[in-house]
Every structure is written in C-alpha cells, then in structure tokens.
Amino acid sequence: MHFRSKGQKIFNVVNYILVILVCLTCLLPIVNTLAISFSSPTYVAAGDVYFWPKGFTTQSYEFAMSNGKFLQAFLIAIERCLLGVAINLFCMITTAYPLSKTTKQFPDRNFFMFFYVFTMLFGGGLVPWYILMSNLHLLNKIWALVLPLSVPVSSMAILMNFMRSLPKEMEEAASIDGAGNFRILWSILLPVLTPSLATVGLFAFVYHWNDWFSGALFINNPAKYPLQTYLQTLLTNMRDMMRQSGSNYYELLQRMNEQTGRASQLFLGLVPILVVYPFVQKYFTTGLVMGSVKG
Amino acid sequence: MLTKLKERFRKEWLFLLMMLPGLVLTAIFSYGPMYGIIMAFQDFNPGLGYGGSPWVGWDNFKLIFSQATFLSAVWNTFFISFMKIIFSTLASVIFALQLNEIRQNGPKRVFQTIVYIPNFISWVIMAGILTDILGTNGIVNEALKVIGMKPVQFISNRQVFPWTLIFTDMWKTFGFGTVVYLATMTSIDPELYESAVIDGAGRWRQTWSITLPMLVPIIILMTVLALGNVLSAGFDQVYNLYSPVVYPTGDIIDTYVYRLGLQNGKFAIGTAVGLFKSVVSSVLISISLFVAYKFAGYKVF
Numbered sequence: 001m002h003f004r005s006k007g008q009k010i011f012n013v014v015n016y017i018l019v020i021l022v023c024l025t026c027l028l029p030i031v032n033t034l035a036i037s038f039s040s041p042t043y044v045a046a047g048d049v050y051f052w053p054k055g056f057t058t059q060s061y062e063f064a065m066s067n068g069k070f071l072q073a074f075l076i077a078i079e080r081c082l083l084g085v086a087i088n089l090f091c092m093i094t095t096a097y098p099l100s101k102t103t104k105q106f107p108d109r110n111f112f113m114f115f116y117v118f119t120m121l122f123g124g125g126l127v128p129w130y131i132l133m134s135n136l137h138l139l140n141k142i143w144a145l146v147l148p149l150s151v152p153v154s155s156m157a158i159l160m161n162f163m164r165s166l167p168k169e170m171e172e173a174a175s176i177d178g179a180g181n182f183r184i185l186w187s188i189l190l191p192v193l194t195p196s197l198a199t200v201g202l203f204a205f206v207y208h209w210n211d212w213f214s215g216a217l218f219i220n221n222p223a224k225y226p227l228q229t230y231l232q233t234l235l236t237n238m239r240d241m242m243r244q245s246g247s248n249y250y251e252l253l254q255r256m257n258e259q260t261g262r263a264s265q266l267f268l269g270l271v272p273i274l275v276v277y278p279f280v281q282k283y284f285t286t287g288l289v290m291g292s293v294k295g
Numbered sequence: 296m297l298t299k300l301k302e303r304f305r306k307e308w309l310f311l312l313m314m315l316p317g318l319v320l321t322a323i324f325s326y327g328p329m330y331g332i333i334m335a336f337q338d339f340n341p342g343l344g345y346g347g348s349p350w351v352g353w354d355n356f357k358l359i360f361s362q363a364t365f366l367s368a369v370w371n372t373f374f375i376s377f378m379k380i381i382f383s384t385l386a387s388v389i390f391a392l393q394l395n396e397i398r399q400n401g402p403k404r405v406f407q408t409i410v411y412i413p414n415f416i417s418w419v420i421m422a423g424i425l426t427d428i429l430g431t432n433g434i435v436n437e438a439l440k441v442i443g444m445k446p447v448q449f450i451s452n453r454q455v456f457p458w459t460l461i462f463t464d465m466w467k468t469f470g471f472g473t474v475v476y477l478a479t480m481t482s483i484d485p486e487l488y489e490s491a492v493i494d495g496a497g498r499w500r501q502t503w504s505i506t507l508p509m510l511v512p513i514i515i516l517m518t519v520l521a522l523g524n525v526l527s528a529g530f531d532q533v534y535n536l537y538s539p540v541v542y543p544t545g546d547i548i549d550t551y552v553y554r555l556g557l558q559n560g561k562f563a564i565g566t567a568v569g570l571f572k573s574v575v576s577s578v579l580i581s582i583s584l585f586v587a588y589k590f591a592g593y594k595v596f
Contacts, residue, residue, distance in 0.1 A: 008498070015396050022390060023409040025466065030412075032434055033424045047432030091317035098310035106310050107303055115318070119325040122577040125569025126549075127556040128331025131341075132324075148324035151317040181309050210417030213531065217557070232419045235426070235535065259427065266423040273415050278408075 030270070037061070037263035044259050059255040060264035067245055069222075069230065070265055076142070077209060077227035084146040084208035089201055091150040092159055097185050099156075100163035116153050126217075133218050144218035145226065146208070155200040162196045163189060202276065209272060231269050238262045335570045339563035348563075355567035365568065367543060368551040375457055375533075375547060376525040382465045384518060387472025388510065392502060394473065395480045407477065411470035422535035425463055426450060456541040463536075464529060472517065479513050480506060516591040523583030526576045548572050 031051045036044050040055030048054055064070045095116070103109050124132075129148075138144040166189070174184050190197070215229030222233070234241065238258040243249050330345075335355055337348040359365045390410065397403045413421070428434050429449040436446040449459045487505050496504065530549035537545045548568065556565015587593040 011498070012396070015393055019390075019393050019397065019406055023406055026410050026413055026470070028434075029424050029428050030416075032428055036427060045432075047437060050434055050437075091320065094313045095317040098314050101310070106307060108307060112314065112318075116321065119321060121580050122329070122573055123325065124328025124331050125566055125573055126552050127562050127565040127569060128328040128334065130557060131331055131334075131562070132327045136323075147320055150320040150324070181313070206415050210415075210419075212417065212419045228417050228419045231423070232535065235419070235423055262423055263427065266420045269420055270416060274412075277412065277415060 030267075033263045034267055037260055037267050039260060041253065041255070041257035041260055045257060057255065060260040061268075063242075063245070063252075063256055063261060064265050064268060067241070069241070070268070072223065073225050073227045073230035074268070076224065080142060080145050080226050081205055081208045083142065085201055085204045087146055087150050088152065088155075088204040089197065092152070092156045092200060093185070093190075093197075095151050096156050096159035096163060097181075097189070100160045116151060116156065120153050130217055139218050140221050140224055141218075142224075145211075145214050148214070149207075152200075152204065152207070155203050158200055159193070159196055162193060166192065205276065206273065227269055231266060234262050234265060332566065332570055334563050335567040337563055339566070341562065351563075355564050356571070359564060359568055359571070364542070364546070365551060368546045368548050371457065371544060372526055372528045372547040372549075375460055375528040378457075378461045379464050379528070380518060380521045380525075382461055383468050383472060384514065384521075386465050386469040387476055388514060390469060391473045391476035391480065391510075392506065394477055395506065396498065396502075407470075407474060410473055413467045414471050416467070418529075418531035418535050421463070421467060422532075425536065429459070450536060451538065451540050453541050453544050456537070456545045460529070460532060460536065460545065464532060475517065476510060476513065479510060483509050512591050516587050516593055519583045519587045519591075520593075523580035524576070525579060526572050 028051060032049070035049050035051055035053045037060055038053035038056055038058065039049045040057050043049050043054040098106055099109060099113055099116075101109055123129075133139055133144050138147075170188055170192075171184055174188050179188070210228060212226075212228030212232045215226045216232065219225055219229065222230070225233070238261050242252055242256075242258070242261060245252070333345055334348075336350060336352060337345075338351050338354075339345075339348045394403055394406055397406070416424075426433075430436070431446055431448070435449070439446060447455060449455055483506065488501055491501050491505060526548060528547040528549070530547070530553070533545060533547050533550050534553070537550065549572075552565050552568045552572070555561050555568070584593075
C-alpha cells in the first residue's frame with residue numbers, strides 16, 4: 001500500500017492465488033455434490049463426475065419430490081424452525097432486558113444471571129434428559145424439539161451486552177415521558193436492536209434447521225422426523241428407501257442410484273441455509289462485534 | 296424486614312414477570328435432568344423408577360473405569376479435541392493474516408463470506424458430502440491418483456480416521472475464527488503501521504511486530520474458551536462419520552454414552568459416564584472462564 005516493489009507485487013499475486021485456492025476448497029465439495037445429484041448413475045458409479053454434471057438428469061430430484069417422505073420431513077423442519085425461532089427470540093429478549101439492568105435497578109439480577117450461566121457449566125447428561133422427556137410425555141411431539149434450550153445463554157448475552165452498550169439517556173428520556181418498562185423495550189430498544197436480533201435469530205434458525213440429534217432422540221416415529229433426522233437415516237438407508245418407493249427397483253436403478261439420490265436430498269436440505277445466509281451475513285459480523293462490547 | 300422484601304418486590308415484579316417464560320422452561324429442561332443424576336448411583340430399572348431402583352454406590356463408576364473401551368474413548372476425546380484446537384487456530388490466524396494483506400475491500404468481504412459458509416452446514420449434510428468426496432471413487436482420491444499416490448481410506452482406516460476428523464473440523468470451522476481475528480485486525484490503530492513504515496519496516500516486519508502481537512490476547516482468549524470444552528470432541532461429526540471398524544481410535548465420550556446408555560439401554564452406566572464428563576467439564580469450563588476473565592477481561596455476565 002505504501003510502497004510497491006517487485007517483491008511486493010509477487011507476494012500479492014501469490015497471496016491472492018492461495019486465498020482463492022482455500023475458498024475453492026470450501027466451495028468445491030458442495031459443487032461436487034450438486035454435480036453428482038444431476039448426473040446419471042453410470043458416470044457417478046465410475047467416479048467420473050467432478051464439478052459439472054455428466055449425463056444430465058433430474059431423476060433424483062423427481063424421486064425426492066414424488067416420494068412423500070422428503071417433503072413431509074421438510075415441512076416438519078419448517079414448522080420446527082418457525083416455532084423454535086419464535087420461542088427463542090421471545091425468551092431471549094424478555095430475559096436479556098431485565099438482566100441488562102444494574103443491580104441497583106434489579107437487585108436480584110446476579111442471582112438470575114448465575115441461574116443461566118450455571119446451565120452452561122453443568123448438565124444432567126444425555127440419559128436423564130431422555131428420561132425427563134419421556135416422563136413429561138413429550139416423546140414424538142414437536143415440543144420436545146423447540147422447548148428445551150429456549151434461552152441460548154451465549155446469544156442472550158450478546159443481546160444483553162448490546163442493550164447495556166446503548167446510551168442511558170435514551171431510556172431515561174422515555175421514562176420521563178412516562179413510558180414503562182414494556183413500552184421502553186418494545187418501542188425504544190427493539191428498533192435499535194435489529195442487527196443483534198438478526199444475528200441471534202440467525203443462530204437460532206441455523207440451530208433448529210441443522211439439529212438432527214434431538215429428532216433422533218425424542219422422535220421414534222419416522223413419519224414425524226424433521227429434515228436433518230430424516231437425512232441422517234439416508235446416510236445409511238438410501239437403498240431401502242429406493243426399494244420401498246413402490247416403483248420397480250431395477251428399473252429405478254437405470255435412472256438414479258443411492259449416491260445421486262442422497263446428493264439431491266442433501267442439497268435440497270442445504271438450500272434454506274444458502275438462501276438465508278447472504279441476507280443475514282451483513283448483520284452478522286456487525287451484530288457479533290457490537291454484542292461483544294463489554295458492559 | 297417484611298417491608299424491605301415488599302419494597303424489593305415492588306421494584307422487581309415487572310422484571311420477574313417478563314423473565315417468567317424463560318425461567319420456567321430453563322428450570323424444567325435444563326435443571327430437570329439434574330435430578331436424574333441419582334441414576335448413576337443406582338442399578339436403575341425404568342419399571343421401578345428413581346424411587347424403587349436399588350442403590351449401588353460407586354459400582355457403576357468402578358465398572359466404567361475398568362472398561363478398556365471407555366478409557367480409549369477418554370483418550371481419543373482429549374487427543375481429537377487438542378488437535379482440533381491447534382489446527383483450527385493455526386488455520387484461522389494464517390488465513391486472517393492473508394486476507395488482511397488484501398487491500399481491496401470488495402474481494403476481501405467475498406472471500407470472508409465464502410470461507411464462513413461451511414460453518415452453517417449441518418454435520419449430517421457434511422457427512423453425506425464428505426463420504427462422497429473422501430470415498431474410494433471420490434474426488435480427493437481421484438486427485439491423489441493424478442499425483443501418483445495410493446488411495447487413502449479416510450473414513451475406514453483406523454490410523455487415518457482421527458486425522459480425517461481433525462482436518463474436516465478445521466475445514467468446517469476455521470471461517471469463524473477468521474471473522475473474529477479479521478475484526479480484531481481492522482481495529483488496530485493505523486498510526487502504528489504508518490510509523491513502522493517511516494522506520495522502514497516492510498510487510499513481513501509489520502505483520503510480525505504489529506499485527507501478530509495485537510492478535511495474541513484474542514488468540515489466547517479463544518483457545519482458553521475452547522479448552523473449557525475439551526471433553527466435547529464433536530458428537531455430531533463423529534457419530535455421522537464413524538463405524539465399528541474405527542471405534543478404537545474414533546470413539547469419543549459422547550458417542551460412547553449414546554451407544555451404551557440409550558442404544559443398548561444401559562441407563563445407569565450411561566448416566567455415570569455422563570456425570571463424570573459433566574463434572575470434569577464444569578471444572579474445566581469454570582477455570583477457562585476465570586482465566587479468560589483474569590487475563591483478557593472477558594466475561595459472560
């Protein structure tokens with residue numbers, strides 16, 4: 001930037017090339033999967049497909065769409081995300097606001113803060129968690145997937161720190177005008193909190209969309225699996241799924257195989273993440289950085 | 296006394312009301328399972344419940360610590376976690392430094408966005424992608440063939456498998472570290488660089504004497520926080536990639552608990568292993584949070 005020698009120029013070029021190579025290693029595996037999903041099974045089985053489909057076909061996607069299981073799991077995942085993100089955001093906001101107060105305004109603040117931090121430090125473990133769910137009769141219900149972890153502590157701390165970093169005058173002016181706590185939170189704080197809310201909302205969405213394990217734990221009925229849990233069973237059982245699909249298995253094998261079938265459904269499962277990502281990306285860094293400002 | 300309490304309640308009731316939903320849910324779902332820990336000291340039988348199952352003292356713990364499979368899972372957990380921390384940190388720092396050398400803001404942001412993507416992909420989908428590209432006919436082995444190397448069994452070779460875990464984790468997560476380190480670098484005072492240039496320092500010198508030292512505190516902070524979670528070596532990743540062939544080197548505490556406690560229905564022993572992990576973890580996390588607070592002023596609350 002300050003002076004440009006020949007060595008500097010060479011360095012810049014080499015650096016650019018290395019950075020681009022690293023970026024490619026992040027993208028190409030996804031491109032490879034996409035190419036496989038659109039390729040004909042003979043090329044895929046021979047290992048001939050790299051980053052562009054060979055023997056282009058949409059058979060695997062048609063199979064995924066016509067086989068009701070995929071769409072059903074997809075819808076359940078969307079339902080879970082809507083419910084889960086709403087519950088997370090509501091609980092995080094209503095928890096972060098009181099906890100952003102000083103001990104003078106809210107004398108028991110530190111007790112409640114510790115109540116939440118302790119859940120980060122210690123837990124009952126997997127087996128007791130499962131038995132609790134079973135005792136509460138929540139097995140096979142969507143509530144088992146959205147009610148636990150309603151207050152993700154690190155995200156809540158981001159919101160809390162952000163609320164604390166706002167100028168005190170904003171709230172004081174509002175309370176002189178006669179606004180109560182709920183009103184201050186709703187019409188003064190929430191509008192300025194948008195970047196932080198987008199950040200923690202994205203975290204919550206990604207968590208609920210990507211989580212397969214609570215589905216595997218608490219849902220025993222495959223017809224009620226959310227998408228990731230369903231996809232997880234595909235990793236081992238794609239062949240069975242093709243056999244049970246009702247169409248002639250050997251005829252089906254001419255048009256697709258396990259690998260293309262799996263690749264297409266994995267890619268479809270990835271689409272919502274890829275769609276949301278660019279929109280929230282710009283909030284993401286700012287939200288993260290602002291939230292980490294210590295109060 | 297009573298008036299004091301009343302006064303306090305008058306001040307707080309609105310906050311308490313506001314917090315109620317989160318408090319109730321957290322009490323049930325995060326504190327609720329802690330009651331189940333008593334199973335670790337019982338010969339638990341679901342039919343008899345917590346009240347009816349016989350007490351056995353420390354027998355479950357004695358049993359697990361005599362199991363070679365458990366001890367190797369503990370060792371694997373430490374090994375895999377430590378290596379992940381080392382390699383992910385190195386990759387993030389180096390890549391952030393490389394991005395920092397790129398002066399054009401547009402491309403810089405694009406690169407940063409790209410390497411951050413894998414973070415958001417679930418391990419289920421990732422495992423599907425990885426078994427494709429790391430398989431015998433996958434692109435990685437095809438590439439190895441081109442440069443004249445023998446194909447590697449990344450997923451099913453016992454010696455290779457832990458390194459597959461370590462490097463795929465590095466590949467998936469380094470983008471997050473890059474974002475954090477790059478944010479720190481952009482906040483370094485430009486005057487430092489300007490005066491370095493006047494003193495005749497080239498880019499290497501600037502990186503070595505200004506950028507890296509400014510990064511050290513945040514690198515230490517991130518590492519300390521990661522060390523607190525050393526007993527969680529990545530359940531989702533391991534579970535979706537491993538197979539019985541690689542259990543001796545790839546099984547970690549969390550997968551061990553899941554297989555034993557839930558898939559094989561040994562509730563009490565699974566709980567005992569889980570409790571062992573929770574206790575050690577809580578000590579490690581407390582230490583890491585304390586160290587992070589002491590040396591970097593980091594606090595969660």
